[in-house]
Amino acid sequence: MAEHFQEDSVSSVAVRIDAEHPQGVLFDPHQPQLRVTDLGVVRGDGVFETMLVIDGAVRKLTPHLNRLRRSADITEIGIPPEESWRAAIQLGLEEFRTRGGLPEQLSIRLTATRGVDGEPASEDPQFAGTYWALLAPVPATMLASRGKPIAVTLLDRGYRSDAAEQSPWLMLSAKTLSYAVNMAAGRWARQHGFDDVIFLSSDGQVLEAPTSTVLMYSEDAEGTPVLTTPTLNTGILPGTSQGAIFAAAERAGWKLAYGPVTPEDLKAAPHVWLLSSVRLASPVNRIDDHQLEVSTELTATLMDFLAQDLAETYPTED
Amino acid sequence: MAEHFQEDSVSSVAVRIDAEHPQGVLFDPHQPQLRVTDLGVVRGDGVFETMLVIDGAVRKLTPHLNRLRRSADITEIGIPPEESWRAAIQLGLEEFRTRGGLPEQLSIRLTATRGVDGEPASEDPQFAGTYWALLAPVPATMLASRGKPIAVTLLDRGYRSDAAEQSPWLMLSAKTLSYAVNMAAGRWARQHGFDDVIFLSSDGQVLEAPTSTVLMYSEDAEGTPVLTTPTLNTGILPGTSQGAIFAAAERAGWKLAYGPVTPEDLKAAPHVWLLSSVRLASPVNRIDDHQLEVSTELTATLMDFLAQDLAETYPTED
Numbered sequence: 182m183a184e185h186f187q188e189d190s191v192s193s194v195a196v197r198i199d200a201e202h203p204q205g206v207l208f209d210p211h212q213p214q215l216r217v218t219d220l221g222v223v224r225g226d227g228v229f230e231t232m233l234v235i236d237g238a239v240r241k242l243t244p245h246l247n248r249l250r251r252s253a254d255i256t257e258i259g260i261p262p263e264e265s266w267r268a269a270i271q272l273g274l275e276e277f278r279t280r281g282g283l284p285e286q287l288s289i290r291l292t293a294t295r296g297v298d299g300e301p302a303s304e305d306p307q308f309a310g311t312y313w314a315l316l317a318p319v320p321a322t323m324l325a326s327r328g329k330p331i332a333v334t335l336l337d338r339g340y341r342s343d344a345a346e347q348s349p350w351l352m353l354s355a356k357t358l359s360y361a362v363n364m365a366a367g368r369w370a371r372q373h374g375f376d377d378v379i380f381l382s383s384d385g386q387v388l389e390a391p392t393s394t395v396l397m398y399s400e401d402a403e404g405t406p407v408l409t410t411p412t413l414n415t416g417i418l419p420g421t422s423q424g425a426i427f428a429a430a431e432r433a434g435w436k437l438a439y440g441p442v443t444p445e446d447l448k449a450a451p452h453v454w455l456l457s458s459v460r461l462a463s464p465v466n467r468i469d470d471h472q473l474e475v476s477t478e479l480t481a482t483l484m485d486f487l488a489q490d491l492a493e494t495y496p497t498e499d
Numbered sequence: 500m501a502e503h504f505q506e507d508s509v510s511s512v513a514v515r516i517d518a519e520h521p522q523g524v525l526f527d528p529h530q531p532q533l534r535v536t537d538l539g540v541v542r543g544d545g546v547f548e549t550m551l552v553i554d555g556a557v558r559k560l561t562p563h564l565n566r567l568r569r570s571a572d573i574t575e576i577g578i579p580p581e582e583s584w585r586a587a588i589q590l591g592l593e594e595f596r597t598r599g600g601l602p603e604q605l606s607i608r609l610t611a612t613r614g615v616d617g618e619p620a621s622e623d624p625q626f627a628g629t630y631w632a633l634l635a636p637v638p639a640t641m642l643a644s645r646g647k648p649i650a651v652t653l654l655d656r657g658y659r660s661d662a663a664e665q666s667p668w669l670m671l672s673a674k675t676l677s678y679a680v681n682m683a684a685g686r687w688a689r690q691h692g693f694d695d696v697i698f699l700s701s702d703g704q705v706l707e708a709p710t711s712t713v714l715m716y717s718e719d720a721e722g723t724p725v726l727t728t729p730t731l732n733t734g735i736l737p738g739t740s741q742g743a744i745f746a747a748a749e750r751a752g753w754k755l756a757y758g759p760v761t762p763e764d765l766k767a768a769p770h771v772w773l774l775s776s777v778r779l780a781s782p783v784n785r786i787d788d789h790q791l792e793v794s795t796e797l798t799a800t801l802m803d804f805l806a807q808d809l810a811e812t813y814p815t816e817d
Binding site for chain 1: 513528529530531532533534535536537539540541542543544545574575610612631633654655656657658659662665666667668669670671673675676677678679680681682683684686687696701
């Protein structure tokens with residue numbers, strides 16, 4: 182982790198969006214930018230998205246912007262129009278080029294907070310909060326560990342699988358800044374000898390990982406591959422990587438299924454991965470004390486499926 | 500709310516604590532102070548406390564500092580020693596005096612974040628994160644509404660009452676910055692004609708309100724007053740106002756009880772209040788469609804109980 186952010190500190194680029202700069206304006210991410218009264222830090226009251234850029238092409242940009250809009254709608258936070266976010270990303274990428282070259286792989290994090298309470302930054306609700314894009318090279322340690330097998334532990338997330346339907350005020354499927362529990366579960370896992378966590382509902386359904394989506398592989402009686410992911414009814418975040426893989430798998434003639442998935446299903450699956458936008462597909466080789474087989478070939482296929490999304494990305498090159 | 504923060508904007512005082520300034524240093528809260536990579540805003544990864552100052556005396560300072568320490572321990576965030584927080588508060592209060600006078604009532608919010616990921620602010624873990632105190636006059640609207648009856652709705656918090664015991668990684672009883680759900684529940688309540696929320700566990704126990712503690716009043720067969728609050732076993736935050744009231748009530752010969760409390764208990768109680776450090780005791784006159792009687796006299800008694808804590812506060816005057 183230290184290596185990551187040392188790298189960041191010399192080469193990350195940040196772009197703010199506000200009413201005066203709807204196309205974005207550069208700022209130095211190593212200088213203070215936020216007031217201590219910003220609700221983003223006062224209450225974890227904001228939404229975000231993280232995406233990957235390879236060779237200047239932003240992967241799954243439209244799905245990420247759509248999900249940002251969805252999270253903003255759920256939390257009732259006004260956010261700039263899609264064009265502003267696209268322009269800010271473009272500006273950030275151009276800044277890397279101006280500085281001497283775009284790193285081969287970058288992460289982009291878009292963040293929108295509710296702004297300073299009672300002091301909207303603009304009369305226009307689209308610009309009333311605080312908005313920025315942070316672009317940083319993907320750390321070498323993450324590049325090196327991509328696709329490497331991981332051990333996960335199953336932890337109870339505390340919610341019933343019907344909590345999202347029964348209790349909309351919990352905003353379970355919004356990607357908010359209130360991620361302290363997700364981080365705590367990750368620390369717990371590492372302190373107990375695991376790399377990551379898969380959350381279960383209190384009534385025993387498989388949900389998602391703190392920062393990624395669960396994917397299972399099996400084959401039907403005819404030998405056709407079947408990909409299964411937990412149902413969104415549980416209030417989990419709709420995974421953009423899972424969505425891209427499903428789209429490509431369908432084109433390849435694979436079958437797709439949305440669970441309910443139980444821990445027993447998960448352990449009975451021939452192969453399991455955690456999917457995220459920057460780490461991509463991480464094969465799971467152990468779930469608590471249960472060993473799983475890892476298929477390097479299938480992991481490569483999933484990576485190929487993810488790469489097919491490139492054609493749909495935002496044209497960042499002139 | 501708008502009135503609150505317009506007032507803030509002319510008269511709030513902020514004090515930062517860091518390794519170079521273990522006694523605190525003033526900064527302008529209207530200027531940017533935090534980097535966008537601070538985990539406080541990136542992940543809502545920090546802890547806080549809010550307390551009240553009346554005529555220069557900080558109410559319940561030691562219980563608040565103890566609870567801040569407890570939240571920091573649970574979340575594994577290093578924080579400055581108690582002396583630093585006390586010195587920072589002292590500095591903030593002196594700044595108000597220097598500027599021409601201490602407002603009769605102030606709120607103080609202490610915040611500690613995990614800091615910038617991978618770039619600790621100091622080698623000393625007590626100063627590795629980001630720390631500040633924000634002092635602001637209690638808004639006139641809040642002063643005017645204090646002690647006024649409120650209508651509340653019961654909302655499912657989604658967790659079972661044993662989630663805190665079963666799932667320590669949820670950190671249920673830490674007061675973290677990840678408050679987006681609490682804010683969302685409050686918005687939901689106001690949109691549905693209520694002033695506030697009382698959360699229930701998914702198995703039907705009364706928990707707490709998004710930013711306050713539930714207190715019930717009844718009398719036993721001999722006519723002795725009995726105060727009841729939900730048990731901490733459910734993972735609710737230990738209320739500092741509830742603690743101060745219980746201490747004073749015990750001295751007055753009242754009986755004290757810690758629930759489990761059901762919604763039926765709550766509606767059967769002669770009187771119910773929500774307690775918080777700045778709003779103090781708010782009598783509840785309606786729980787969903789159930790009307791409750793309000794006792795102006797008992798509310799005044801609770802306010803008196805809270806005021807007894809004054810003698811235990813930090814000596815801020817020379």
